[in-house]
Amino acid sequence: MFVWLLLSAVVLWSVTFWYRRRHMVKLASALPKPKDELPLLGIAHTLVGNTEVIMNQLQSLSYESMQNDGIVRGWMGHILFFVVVDPVDLEMVLKTCMEKDDLHRFIRKIIGYGGIFAPVSIWRRRRKILVPAFSPKIVENFVYVFAEQSQKLVKQLASAAGKGNFSIWPYLGSYTLDSVCETAMGVKINAQENPDQPFLNAMSRVLNLVCERIFHLWLQPDWMYKWFPQYKKHQEYISLLHRFTNQVIEKKREELKFEKEAKTEVDHEFDLGSYKKQTFLDLLIHLSGGEKGYTNVELREEVLTLTVAGTDTTAVSIGYTLQLLAKYPEIQEKVYEELCEVFDDDRMLVKEDLIKLKYLERVVKESLRLFPPVPLIIRKVLEDITLPSGRVLPAGSGVACSIWGVHRDPRYWGPDAEKFDPDRFLPERFNLENPCSYMPFSNGPRNCLGYQYAMMSIKTALATLLREYKVVEDREDGPIPKIRVKIDIMMKAVDGYQVALERREKQKVPT
Numbered sequence: 421m422f423v424w425l426l427l428s429a430v431v432l433w434s435v436t437f438w439y440r441r442r443h444m445v446k447l448a449s450a451l452p453k454p455k456d457e458l459p460l461l462g463i464a465h466t467l468v469g470n471t472e473v474i475m476n477q478l479q480s481l482s483y484e485s486m487q488n489d490g491i492v493r494g495w496m497g498h499i500l501f502f503v504v505v506d507p508v509d510l511e512m513v514l515k516t517c518m519e520k521d522d523l524h525r526f527i528r529k530i531i532g533y534g535g536i537f538a539p540v541s542i543w544r545r546r547r548k549i550l551v552p553a554f555s556p557k558i559v560e561n562f563v564y565v566f567a568e569q570s571q572k573l574v575k576q577l578a579s580a581a582g583k584g585n586f587s588i589w590p591y592l593g594s595y596t597l598d599s600v601c602e603t604a605m606g607v608k609i610n611a612q613e614n615p616d617q618p619f620l621n622a623m624s625r626v627l628n629l630v631c632e633r634i635f636h637l638w639l640q641p642d643w644m645y646k647w648f649p650q651y652k653k654h655q656e657y658i659s660l661l662h663r664f665t666n667q668v669i670e671k672k673r674e675e676l677k678f679e680k681e682a683k684t685e686v687d688h689e690f691d692l693g694s695y696k697k698q699t700f701l702d703l704l705i706h707l708s709g710g711e712k713g714y715t716n717v718e719l720r721e722e723v724l725t726l727t728v729a730g731t732d733t734t735a736v737s738i739g740y741t742l743q744l745l746a747k748y749p750e751i752q753e754k755v756y757e758e759l760c761e762v763f764d765d766d767r768m769l770v771k772e773d774l775i776k777l778k779y780l781e782r783v784v785k786e787s788l789r790l791f792p793p794v795p796l797i798i799r800k801v802l803e804d805i806t807l808p809s810g811r812v813l814p815a816g817s818g819v820a821c822s823i824w825g826v827h828r829d830p831r832y833w834g835p836d837a838e839k840f841d842p843d844r845f846l847p848e849r850f851n852l853e854n855p856c857s858y859m860p861f862s863n864g865p866r867n868c869l870g871y872q873y874a875m876m877s878i879k880t881a882l883a884t885l886l887r888e889y890k891v892v893e894d895r896e897d898g899p900i901p902k903i904r905v906k907i908d909i910m911m912k913a914v915d916g917y918q919v920a921l922e923r924r925e926k927q928k929v930p931t
């Protein structure tokens with residue numbers, strides 16, 4: 421009797437649930453379906469397995485989207501999303517669907533309502549405050565930090581050079597974390613010299629745990645997660661990150677109070693708060709209104725957001741570029757020739773050099789095209805929208821904007837779209853009809869604020885490293901580079917960016 425009652429309740433609940441969603445189902449059924457779709461399950465059965473399998477599946481969906489004029493649907497049980505690669509449709513999605521997907525709630529445990537994943541109502545004010553902090557004039561003042569940290573990177577790599585293949589990932593991750601912590605908070609955490617540094621350790625481990633949660637449904641509800649052994653560590657890492665940042669903020673507040681008291685009238689009149697060598701933390705306090713502006717919690721959320729947003733993304737991009745240069749030695753030699761022209765002695769890189777490294781810039785851009793660190797962005801559809809292509813996305817669905825797919829679509833990049841060819845970014849050849857055909861840093865009002873910062877950090881690290889070392893790996897046997905990738909919050913190389921380094925004879929970077 422009880423079983424019958426239970427069964428009837430389940431059937432009744434399911435019928436009501438799907439009846440309420442009939443509008444969504446109707447609109448979805450008008451859109452192309454993927455080849456592996458099953459009744460009820462949708463494509464949920466294809467998105468299981470390790471992070472490499474899942475990434476491959478996301479890539480396959482992007483190809484199916486290309487074959488279906490830029491869109492394909494994907495049911496995961498009752499959850500509906502669309503993989504979109506049409507740049508015109510994407511432009512509209514990125515402008516109108518500003519709310520981020522619910523999966524981001526797991527990262528919010530670390531960064532709270534920091535801009536990147538905050539609900540739109542909170543994000544608007546935070547973005548307004550953050551935008552001036554990323555103006556080129558301010559960001560270029562950080563190049564000296566990147567240059568110093570890059571020299572440390574070169575020094576750390578000396579022990580691995582000439583000893584065959586190794587994973588360069590931990591070195592790159594420490595370089596970017598050191599740079600971000602110095603520019604965001606003004607603290608030298610010295611992760612490069614000390615791989616067991618507690619902040620580094622906590623940051624990388626908690627992000628692994630977040631990723632594990634995103635892909636394992638049973639770890640998602642908070643009440644269930646508490647019963648799993650990882651929960652304790654998860655909480656420990658978060659409280660370490662919060663404690664560390666809180667201390668930095670409190671110290672900064674005291675410093676600023678002291679400075680204010682010590683200022684003379686003349687200082688006030690001429691506003692000596694010039695942005696030179698100020699960290700993001702200084703700027704955020706100032707731009708949000710000083711003592712009446714951000715609270716300490718808001719500051720912590722913003723600073724941690726910059727740390728999460730700016731560390732692995734940049735390291736991933738340096739890693740792919742190094743692997744590509746190893747696979748295509750003739751391209752690496754052209755980069756090296758340019759470096760020899762710009763640096764005729766052993767001096768350290770300065771910001772004026774970056775603009776001259778035009779070929780290196782093209783190489784980085786092409787690497788970001790073929791291997792975008794953020795392969796897709798997921799946005800929520802809050803009300804039905806009609807895309808420029810005429811297709812209608814129903815309210816309640818999600819849109820996976822496939823950066824990976826749009827970057828490899830032959831309709832916009834030609835029949836050789838998959839080929840590694842930095843010169844496609846030559847001004848005379850680069851002629852895209854739509855800005856969304858190339859968007860490693862996204863597009864629209866919620867695009868990446870750190871793109872100039874990232875390009876400067878990437879170019880500085882690569883220039884410093886490639887002046888000192890030649891990157892070697894097996895040459896690729898064709899123009900299409902093959903690097904196995906997985907999804908681990910970002911798209912990362914499965915092999916941890918295996919390369920070998922050989923010391924260059926001519927150019928020497930001072931250590």
Ligand code: HEM
Pocket residue numbers: 514535536537547600725726729730731733734737792793794797860861862863865866867868869870871873874
């Ligand atoms: C190669 C390096 C990087 C890549 C590929 C990258 C890519 C992205 C992408 C795809 C987004 C999401 C945009 C969206 O939802 O439409 C984003 C957001 C963001 N990124 Fe980056 N990023 C990089 C480096 C950085 C760095 C170094 C910083 C700061 C130091 C940074 C700060 C941000 C911020 C603050 C946002 C949130 C913008 C907002 O929602 O208003 N990023 N980034």
